[in-house]
Amino acid sequence: MTEKPKLAVYWAASCGGCEIAVANLHEKILDLDAALDFMFCPCLLDTKKKDIEALPDKAIAVTLFNGALRTEENVEMANLLRRKSQLLIAFGSCAKGGCIPALANLSTKEDLLSSVYIDNFSVDNPSGITPSGTTSFPEGDIHLPALLERVKHLVQEVDVDYYIPGCPPESHQIWNVIEVILSGDLPPKGSTIGCGNLTVCDDCDRTKEEKRITAFRRNYEFYPEPKVCLLEQGMLCMGIATRNGCGAPCTKANMPCTGCYGAPEGVSDQGAKMVAALGSIMDIGDTTGLSESEIAGRVDSFLATIPDYAGQFYKYTLASSTLGGRVGR
Amino acid sequence: MTSEKGFEPKIIGFLCNWCSYAGADKAGGMQVPYPPNVQVIRVMCSGRVDPQFILSALVKGADGVIILACHPGDCHYKEGNCRALQRHSMLNLMLEQLGVEKERCRLDYVSAGEGEKFNRVIAEMVQSVRMLGPLLLTPENRAQVICLDEQFTEC
Ligand code: SF4
Ligand code: SF4
Ligand code: FES
Numbered sequence: 001m002t003e004k005p006k007l008a009v010y011w012a013a014s015c016g017g018c019e020i021a022v023a024n025l026h027e028k029i030l031d032l033d034a035a036l037d038f039m040f041c042p043c044l045l046d047t048k049k050k051d052i053e054a055l056p057d058k059a060i061a062v063t064l065f066n067g068a069l070r071t072e073e074n075v076e077m078a079n080l081l082r083r084k085s086q087l088l089i090a091f092g093s094c095a096k097g098g099c100i101p102a103l104a105n106l107s108t109k110e111d112l113l114s115s116v117y118i119d120n121f122s123v124d125n126p127s128g129i130t131p132s133g134t135t136s137f138p139e140g141d142i143h144l145p146a147l148l149e150r151v152k153h154l155v156q157e158v159d160v161d162y163y164i165p166g167c168p169p170e171s172h173q174i175w176n177v178i179e180v181i182l183s184g185d186l187p188p189k190g191s192t193i194g195c196g197n198l199t200v201c202d203d204c205d206r207t208k209e210e211k212r213i214t215a216f217r218r219n220y221e222f223y224p225e226p227k228v229c230l231l232e233q234g235m236l237c238m239g240i241a242t243r244n245g246c247g248a249p250c251t252k253a254n255m256p257c258t259g260c261y262g263a264p265e266g267v268s269d270q271g272a273k274m275v276a277a278l279g280s281i282m283d284i285g286d287t288t289g290l291s292e293s294e295i296a297g298r299v300d301s302f303l304a305t306i307p308d309y310a311g312q313f314y315k316y317t318l319a320s321s322t323l324g325g326r327v328g329r
Numbered sequence: 330m331t332s333e334k335g336f337e338p339k340i341i342g343f344l345c346n347w348c349s350y351a352g353a354d355k356a357g358g359m360q361v362p363y364p365p366n367v368q369v370i371r372v373m374c375s376g377r378v379d380p381q382f383i384l385s386a387l388v389k390g391a392d393g394v395i396i397l398a399c400h401p402g403d404c405h406y407k408e409g410n411c412r413a414l415q416r417h418s419m420l421n422l423m424l425e426q427l428g429v430e431k432e433r434c435r436l437d438y439v440s441a442g443e444g445e446k447f448n449r450v451i452a453e454m455v456q457s458v459r460m461l462g463p464l465l466l467t468p469e470n471r472a473q474v475i476c477l478d479e480q481f482t483e484c
Binding site: 105273276280284288290323 | 376381388401402411412413414416417422423426428429438464467470
């Protein structure tokens with residue numbers, strides 16, 4: 001009997017949701033097991049790093065790599081798995097665009113370490129020790145993987161064959177991808193797979209009329225009308241700037257899309273796309289007779305209701321955005 | 330960082346064809362010198378300036394970006410300048426979170442007849458960015474340019 005192709009699922013800086021999405025294949029997981037040798041997944045299986053190191057190069061047919069790169073360890077595992085895999089797939093929004101871990105890129109590494117380990121009410125750390133590679137103690141040295149200056153997404157470190165978006169990817173889309181891989185009929189290298197090429201709005205069945213909004217409204221402020229486009233009701237629904245493929249479960253549940261499938265095909269910066277879209281549907285009312293500074297003031301007070309545009313619009317893609325994070329000091 | 334000695338900012342100016350581009354022409358015709366720091370890109374309307382253009386300019390080496398639009402009420406496409414203002418104000422809030430000072434990204438109104446205003450606005454812009462110093466990009470910011478060129482097909 002020929003050996004089944006090997007499948008690995010690895011997590012770097014991630015939450016574990018991508019593994020849950022794999023487990024959510026439910027009974028299909030048996031089909032997966034029938035077709036593939038699911039042999040490495042620290043969340044679910046007991047294989048160790050040394051077992052991977054012992055494999056010949058390219059021994060793994062497919063690795064679904066989830067998580068962003070936050071530490072040296074993440075980088076080491078990315079390189080190891082690249083070497084050992086025929087196909088390395090950036091699996092989920094952390095590996096594809098940085099996702100939540102990459103929101104750290106709105107701060108400097110120094111600020112992060114200080115607010116977690118030093119300047120924090122629940123921390124007592126008089127000698128100001130922060131995890132940074134090797135730290136010496138009387139009993140000996142301790143080595144912890146150091147933080148990178150910035151959170152990276154996978155392709156910033158190693159060559160990536162395909163991308164699967166989603167936070168986490170929808171299970172039915174994971175299955176679609178597995179089927180495509182098993183069929184051997186693969187799309188061009190570098191493609192984003194397990195998704196569509198349009199936007200979430202195309203999959204959302206809410207009625208859309210003329211988009212003009214007179215104020216932004218947030219989830220806690222009101223109960224949105226269940227059939228009308230959420231954006232038209234003033235919610236910052238990111239469906240217009242987000243790739244489709246999920247089936248719009250969020251808007252079906254009366255919640256705005258937060259953009260987890262990332263920028264649509266052909267758009268490089270999801271945040272810029274959202275700014276462009278919202279900037280053209282904001283309605284600040286009749287401005288005849290107002291001075292230029294009064295008009296600017298109206299716009300500013302309209303915008304003031306949202307406290308964190310960068311966090312909102314780059315929630316899933318900051319690492320892969322145009323700037324990638326804060327500029328230098 | 331404060332003003333570096335001899336630092337001359339590089340500024341990208343998006344000028345609307347119908348107003349400020351003509352205003353710049355007028356300024357040129359008046360023979361009043363204005364700082365040569367601005368590289369002008371003519372657009373058909375300030376509403377054409379996608380926020381992506383501004384981010385791309387910054388990551389590719391501009392120290393500042395200025396958008397010059399028709400005065401409110403005068404846009405040839407009715408509300409292009411109003412959209413430009415709304416986008417610009419929102420983008421600036423986001424840029425501040427990314428460490429880019431708001432003086433680096435300015436929007437103003439210059440009509441075809443306002444050669445003097447054009448000179449003044451450009452001089453102010455150059456001066457305020459000169460005071461801020463160069464936009465310091467980290468190696469990580471710069472690394473994004475490669476991805477950008479690969480991915481950037483349209484807006
Ligand atoms: S903006 Fe949101 S609610 Fe409106 S159509 Fe798009 S996905 Fe649906
Ligand atoms: S609707 Fe938006 S946030 Fe919800 S799963 Fe789809 S892409 Fe993600
Ligand atoms: S035509 Fe000048 S800003 Fe629209």
